[in-house]
Amino acid sequence: MSGPSEALRAMVGSTTVIPVLTIEDAGYAVDLGRALFEGGLKVLEITLRTPAGLTAIREISQALPEAIVGAGTVLHPRQAEEAAMAGAKFMVSPGATKGLIDAVNSTGVPLLPGCATGSEAMRLMDEGITFAKFFPAEPAGGVPYLKSLGEPLQDIVFCPTGGIDLARAKAYLALKNVVCVGGSWVAPKAAVQAGNWAEITRLAKEAAALRG
Numbered sequence: 715m716s717g718p719s720e721a722l723r724a725m726v727g728s729t730t731v732i733p734v735l736t737i738e739d740a741g742y743a744v745d746l747g748r749a750l751f752e753g754g755l756k757v758l759e760i761t762l763r764t765p766a767g768l769t770a771i772r773e774i775s776q777a778l779p780e781a782i783v784g785a786g787t788v789l790h791p792r793q794a795e796e797a798a799m800a801g802a803k804f805m806v807s808p809g810a811t812k813g814l815i816d817a818v819n820s821t822g823v824p825l826l827p828g829c830a831t832g833s834e835a836m837r838l839m840d841e842g843i844t845f846a847k848f849f850p851a852e853p854a855g856g857v858p859y860l861k862s863l864g865e866p867l868q869d870i871v872f873c874p875t876g877g878i879d880l881a882r883a884k885a886y887l888a889l890k891n892v893v894c895v896g897g898s899w900v901a902p903k904a905a906v907q908a909g910n911w912a913e914i915t916r917l918a919k920e921a922a923a924l925r926g
C-alpha cells in the first residue's frame with residue numbers, strides 16, 4: 715500500500731540524521747541550512763517553536779532547492795496549513811491527535827507523528843501510518859525499549875528523536891525498526907550563535923557517515 719508514510723520514507727531515503735533546528739533569527743537560517751547540507755545532511759526539520767520558524771522554512775527551501783525542508787513541532791491543525799504554505803515537504807509532531815492527522819493529510823504533505831508506547835503506535839497504524847517518530851527517545855527507554863517494541867510491532871518503523879547524540883544515533887541505526895534518527899546535536903547553540911558554520915558542517919559529516 716502506498717500512502718503518506720511511504721512517501722515520507724522515500725523522501726528520507728538513506729538519510730542517517732534529520733537535524734532538528736529551532737531557529738531564533740531567520741537571518742542565519744540559510745547559512746545554517748547550507749552548513750548542514752554541505753556536510754551531507756539534506757533532510758532538515760525546522761521547528762515551529764519560534765516565530766522565525768516559518769520564514770526559515772521558506773528561505774532555506776528557496777536557497778537550497780535540493781534540501782528537503784520540513785516543519786517540526788506541528789501541534790495544531792492551523793499550523794499544518796501554515797507550514798504547507800511555507801513550503802514544508804513534511805511535518806513532524808511530538809504526538810498525534812486525530813484532528814492533527816486529518817489536517818496534515820488534507821495538505822497532502824506527509825506527517826511523521828510522535829509516539830512512545832505500543833498503544834500509541836497501534837493507534838497510528840489504525841490511521842494508516844507506518845513511519846513514526848519515537849519521542850522522547852532517550853527518556854522513554856532508548857534503544858532497548860524501541861527494540862522490544864519492534865518485536866511485536868513489525869509493520870511500523872521509527873525515527874527516534876530526543877536526547878540522541880552521535881554515539882546513541884549509531885546504536886539506534888543498528889535496529890531494524892529504525893529508518894533514521896532526529897536530533898539537535900549537529901547544530902549546537904554555541905556554534906550557531908558564533909556563526910561557526912565549519913564546525914556544523916564537520917558535525918554533519920560525522921552524522922552523515924554513520925551508515926556506510
Ligand SMILES: O=C(O)C(=O)C[C@H](O)[C@H](O)COP(=O)(O)O
Pocket residue numbers: 734761786787788806807808849875876877878896897898899
Ligand atoms: O519539537 C518537536 O516536535 C521535536 O521534534 C522535539 C525534538 O525531538 C527535540 O527537540 C530534539 O531533541 P534533542 O535532540 O534532544 O534536542
